[in-house]
Amino acid sequence: MAENMKTLGEFIVEKQLDFPDASGSLSQLLGAIRLAAKVVNREINKAGLVDIIGSAGQENVQGEQQQKLDIYANDKFKAAMEARGEVCGVASEEEDDFVAFNNTQSKNGKYIVLMDPLDGSSNIDVNVSVGTIFSIYKRVSPVGSEVTEADFLQPGRKQIAAGYVIYGSSTMLVYSTGNGVHGFTLDPSIGVFCLSHQDMKIPTDGKIYSINEGNYIKFPEGVKRYIKFCQQEAPEQGRPYTSRYIGSLVSDFHRNLLKGGIFIYPTTASAPKGKLRLLYECNPMAFLMEQAGGKASDGFSSILDIKPSELHQRTSFFVGSTNMVNTAEAMMADFSGPDAETNL
Ligand SMILES: O=P(O)(O)OC[C@H]1O[C@](O)(COP(=O)(O)O)[C@@H](O)[C@@H]1O
Numbered sequence: 001m002a003e004n005m006k007t008l009g010e011f012i013v014e015k016q017l018d019f020p021d022a023s024g025s026l027s028q029l030l031g032a033i034r035l036a037a038k039v040v041n042r043e044i045n046k047a048g049l050v051d052i053i054g055s056a057g058q059e060n061v062q063g064e065q066q067q068k069l070d071i072y073a074n075d076k077f078k079a080a081m082e083a084r085g086e087v088c089g090v091a092s093e094e095e096d097d098f099v100a101f102n103n104t105q106s107k108n109g110k111y112i113v114l115m116d117p118l119d120g121s122s123n124i125d126v127n128v129s130v131g132t133i134f135s136i137y138k139r140v141s142p143v144g145s146e147v148t149e150a151d152f153l154q155p156g157r158k159q160i161a162a163g164y165v166i167y168g169s170s171t172m173l174v175y176s177t178g179n180g181v182h183g184f185t186l187d188p189s190i191g192v193f194c195l196s197h198q199d200m201k202i203p204t205d206g207k208i209y210s211i212n213e214g215n216y217i218k219f220p221e222g223v224k225r226y227i228k229f230c231q232q233e234a235p236e237q238g239r240p241y242t243s244r245y246i247g248s249l250v251s252d253f254h255r256n257l258l259k260g261g262i263f264i265y266p267t268t269a270s271a272p273k274g275k276l277r278l279l280y281e282c283n284p285m286a287f288l289m290e291q292a293g294g295k296a297s298d299g300f301s302s303i304l305d306i307k308p309s310e311l312h313q314r315t316s317f318f319v320g321s322t323n324m325v326n327t328a329e330a331m332m333a334d335f336s337g338p339d340a341e342t343n344l
């Protein structure tokens with residue numbers, strides 16, 4: 001760690017001082033996430049050495065195989081948040097329903113958290129980067145009462161903070177409270193997250209497109225046209241673009257945020273609502289992307305304006321450099337929108 005580098009803890013306190021009336025409870029909550037991230041990071045780093053990789057032999061409510069580390073990460077983040085008392089309930093990819101924290105201090109908590117405790121977990125066994133995604137809202141139910149489903153079904157625009165942890169070649173925590181996006185790299189020698197990427201901004205244009213092209217035949221016509229656009233020879237416009245797809249949303253997003261690019265997970269003929277989950281995958285990433293100067297869409301309109309109706313709701317997702325998302329949206333409108341001439 002360089003001597004003048006700020007730690008995440010120092011940065012959070014400094015930001016809190018900008019709001020003299022703030023109670024500090026959001027800072028406490030971010031502190032809980034920071035702690036759980038370190039614990040999960042330690043365990044992920046041991047994958048392959050101890051019996052922690054592989055399937056847990058059970059499925060989550062969405063019919064996906066749960067990995068042992070999915071359950072471990074879910075338990076650690078949940079426990080860290082319950083222990084601090086700022087959070088009155090959480091919803092997670094790994095829980096069928098939301099979880100209400102019922103001790104008196106938690107019932108008085110102002111916040112709810114939605115999370116994907118381990119994103120890209122099928123990549124763990126092959127040593128590819130995975131992540132944690134989190135999304136924070138103020139509750140809408142009265143403080144002191146038990147949390148309700150309505151607390152979790154708020155549009156993404158109402159998020160007060162969101163972020164992710166990437167467990168990669170180094171471990172980073174990236175978050176925003178609505179005042180820019182800031183990235184902190186874990187210094188493993190001292191176990192401290194240090195401010196390494198202040199006020200991250202995505203380039204308006206990029207040269208990377210990220211999509212699972214194995215599903216090409218099942219994509220909407222607008223997406224097929226956009227892929228062809230990316231592949232066309234147009235050197236004066238920087239095309240053909242480069243294709244990069246890891247299959248871990250956090251990793252694909254992080255790379256595109258730093259370099260400029262677009263990530264697309266559209267609806268397909270076999271998944272007509274899309275694959276990614278609105279509340280704990282797309283909304284937090286959309287919040288970060290807008291804060292970084294980029295754009296997030298379902299192909300037609302803003303992700304953050306969708307009014308959710310279910311906890312595990314899915315959506316199509318187009319996220320990245322503004323000009324790239326605009327072009328993809330235009331092709332969706334022309335070839336896959338309600339007035340499109342060519343519909344699948
Ligand atoms: O394998 P596919 O269909 O391309 O899907 C990849 C996507 O699925 C995910 O792995 C889903 O996340 P989980 O591992 O949290 O279920 C994303 O991280 C990734 O972007």
Ligand SMILES: [Mg+2]
Binds near residue numbers: 116118249
């Ligand atoms: Mg995920």
Ligand SMILES: [Mg+2]
Binds near residue numbers: 093117120
């Ligand atoms: Mg997951």
